[in-house]
Amino acid sequence: MSSPSPWRGRLVCALQLAAPLLSAAAGLTPSLQLQPRHDGPSSSCKAVPGTPGWPSPQDWARFNESLAGRLLQPPPPGAVCHSGQASYNATECPAVRTAWSTYEFHxxxxxxVDWNQWANDSCLPQEGAPCSRQGYPVFVVNASEARHVQLAVQFARKHNVRLVVKSSGHDYMGRSxxxxxxxxxxxxxxxxxxxNSFRPSRCNVTIExxxxxxxxxxxxxxxxxALDALNxxxxxxxxxTVSLGGYLTGAGHxxxxxxYGLAADQVLEMEVVTPTGEIVTANECQNEDLxxxxxxxxxxxxxxxxxxTMKTFPTPRLETVDLIILTTNVSDPRPVLDMIAYVLSNFPSFGDQGLSGYSYFSPAITDPDLGGNTTIGGFIMSAALRDSSPEAMSRLWDPVLAHINATWPGLFRAIPRPASYPSFLAWYRDHYDQSTAGADIYLGSRLLDKAALTADPAKTAAALQRWCNGSVAEAFLVSGKGVFDARPRGGGNAVLPAWRKSYVHAPFGAEAPPLDPAAALAVLEQINTRVQALRELAPDTGAYVNxxxxxxxxxWQHAFWGSNYPRLARIKRALDPDDVLWCTPCVGNERWRQVGDRLCRVSGHQH
Ligand SMILES: Cc1cc2nc3c(=O)[nH]c(=O)nc-3n(C[C@H](O)[C@H](O)[C@H](O)COP(=O)(O)OP(=O)(O)OC[C@H]3O[C@@H](n4cnc5c(N)ncnc54)[C@H](O)[C@@H]3O)c2cc1C
Structure with a gap:
């Protein structure tokens, strides 16, 4: 999700320990989605294996030849742990089981994919779990050049086969x-x-x-x-292991x-294979809508x-502090909530003064690393200033810590750990996202603008109770002046306009036990209650689609794209009249819906 997530990592660990128990109690039942039912009217659905529309073995063989053998039909990655499967391998299974929680494996x-529910929990590397190919693509094009992508798009288009794109498989929304x-x-x-400078193709300008x-x-x-080697x-x-493909098409914080602005704001040019199968260059001078x-x-x-192609910057020197403000006296949550709301109310001013960073907080959490029965409440942040000084960092935080001491004498302990890093990479080595994958994780989030953070700290404190919901919540100070003042090439881009006025992206995650649709739904509903608290706090923003x-x-179209949605929907219609690319939640997907494991046209939207 983002950089340092000490509490989240621990929370996830605790939930992972509980998951098998919950699963056993619930019994192994089919998962939340994608139950195999071929009950859609086949003529208006994408082709599936075993139906007349599906390409013949000869079609697939010819396609593979055109790709010089780059068509794969991989077994489910967890199948090495299932004795009934062709790829069963008792020697390899333990390594796959261990690697399953790493982003690198997926x-x-x-x-x-990272989050098991997106493969319908259909082949977890666990004893007793079911295993089938049912949750995964049938064929994969292992693309190493644009031509391979083009051939895949043309094949899917011609044969009415559902097409997806996977890069790292990290997507929280299941789109890959x-x-x-x-x-x-x-x-x-x-x-x-x-x-050293860049001239977009067919443009008369050189971008310095x-x-x-x-x-x-x-x-x-x-x-x-690679860039650090060039400073x-x-x-x-x-x-x-997050990759550029999904990251910057979603916005990228x-x-x-x-x-400097969002990742999408840095883009100078792209090469794109369109849904009609052309390889095109898109920049401010050609294919401007795309x-x-x-x-x-x-x-x-x-x-x-x-x-x-995207802008790079001289690496900044980072002046940082990893700050903990904690109490073990959590019997009354009120002062902890008020303290957190007070710190958050400083974020817009901090952002205006150049602070960036990641914060985590909870009114009360029992931390397994503290022996399992110590409950703590408070706020943790990894904060950074660019090319600054320790004094400047102290000038920001000292008044805040003084206010906390004066308002709640003796209640909180503040532990600041200041540091200086010579480069962004040096900071990143210590602070990259160290969370784990390989579980059924669902997210919720909201962008928070200045009004939400500052207008009424009492209201923020009240929202915090529901926002945290007995767990850890996060407020990432990853927007601010650079995002507000960004000047994307070509006069703009499709990023949700609320990013241009929000300081904070506030995501949180929760885990559901696998193979238990009722439990997954309960988790989603819980997340929705937490998001609702943020919607009420920030009614005029939206959410980061990634x-x-x-x-x-x-x-949802408005929540993810705001006033950009109508233009995006028009562009989608023009570029992809046949819906060769379809995902959810994605622009222009209203004409299709998932029926069991098929993708079918919504009646009334035949063409
Ligand atoms: C550990 C972790 C840390 C994260 N940290 C951050 C963060 O700091 N900031 C942030 O903004 N987000 C962060 N994210 C969220 C991240 O932006 C999304 O998960 C994103 O979808 C990942 O893109 P991907 O290409 O790596 O993943 P995939 O799951 O492979 O792809 C995601 C989506 O992009 C599509 N896609 C992939 N490649 C292409 C392509 N070449 N052309 C068109 N579409 C493509 C896929 O079809 C899918 O719809 C994080 C996620 C994780 C798991």
Missing amino acids: AADPIS NAPNSLSIWTHNLRGLQTH GTAVTAGPGTSMWELYS QTVVGGGGK GLLSPW FWAMRGGGGSTFGVMTSV EASLLLPPD
Whole structure:
């Protein structure tokens, strides 16, 4: 989700321990979605195996030849642990089980995804769990050049096969996987080329300043490391293996975004395979609508990005503090909530003074690392100033800590750990997202503007109780002046306009036991209650589409894209008249719905 998440990691651990018990109590039942029912009217559905519309073995063989053998039919990655499966391998199984919680495992596998529910929990590497291919794509194109992507799009279009795009498989919304589909795996579309200045193709302008052209499968860690060798960096995310494809098509926030703008704001040019199967360049001088939509309009909707050129920056020196403000006296939650609300009310002013960072808080949480029965409440933050000084950091925090001491004498203990880092990469090595994957995790989130954070701290404190819901909540100070004043090339981009006035992205996650639809629904409803507290606090913002709740409000299009939605929907219709690319929640997806494991037209939307 983002950079440091000490509490979240611990919370997830605790929930993981409880998950098998919950699952056993509930019995193994089919999961939340994608139950295999072929009851859609087949003529108006995408083709599925075993029905007449599905391409013949000869079609697939010819397709594979055209790809020089890059068509894969991978077994479910968890199948090595299931004795009934062809790929069963008792020796490999323990390693897969261990690696299942790492982001690296899912990124390196052609079909695996981080969050088990998106493969319908259909082949977990656990004893006693069911295992089938039912939750995964049928075929995968292992693309290493734009031509492979083009062939895949053309094949899916011609044969009416559902098409998905997977890069790392990190998507919290489940957009990078689908059953009965052909998947384009963009992980191996890599490579980096740096520029001292950049002239977009067919433009008469040269854009001054350094830039990098990268493949969409490039991970944050690769990008940061390569650029650091040149004393440069880029706006990127907290997870090492998050890749450019999904990250910047959704918007892309990071520690550097309050200073330089969102990742989507840095893009100078893209190469894209369109849903009609053309390889095009999109920039401010050609394919301008596509260029606008691909920067914030969401992944796998308007085309498949096969390379991107984005601005880079001289790496800043970072003046940082890792700050803990805690109490063990949590019998009365009121002062803890008031303290957290007070600290959050300083965020807009902190942001205006150049602070960026990630905060985590809870009125009361029992921390397993403290022996399991110590309950603590308070606030933790990793904060940074760019090219600044320890004195400047103290000038920000000293009055806040003094106010806390004066208002709640003796209640809280503040432990600041200041540090200076010579580069962004040096900071990132200590602060990258160290959470884990391989569970059924659902998110909720909301952007918080100045009014939400400052207008009425008592109201914020009241909202905090529901927002935290006995767990940990997060407020990422990842927007601010750089995002408000960003000047994306071509006069704008499709990023949700609420980013331009919000300081905080407030996500949180919760885990459900696998194979238990009722429990998953209960978790989603709980998340919705928490998000509702934030909607009431910030009624005029919206949510970041890459890290949001699945129980979509009726106006989800507005929540994710605001006033940009009508233009995005028009562009989608023009670029993808046949809905070759379809996902949810994605622009223009209203004409189709998932019926069991099929994708079918909504009646009244025949063409
Ligand atoms: C550990 C972790 C840390 C994170 N930290 C941050 C953070 O700091 N800031 C932030 O903004 N977000 C963060 N995220 C969220 C991240 O932005 C989303 O998970 C995003 O969807 C990941 O993109 P991906 O390409 O890596 O993943 P995928 O799951 O492979 O793809 C995500 C979506 O993009 C589409 N897509 C992928 N490649 C392409 C392409 N080439 N062309 C078109 N569509 C494509 C997919 O079809 C899917 O719809 C984090 C996520 C995780 C798991």
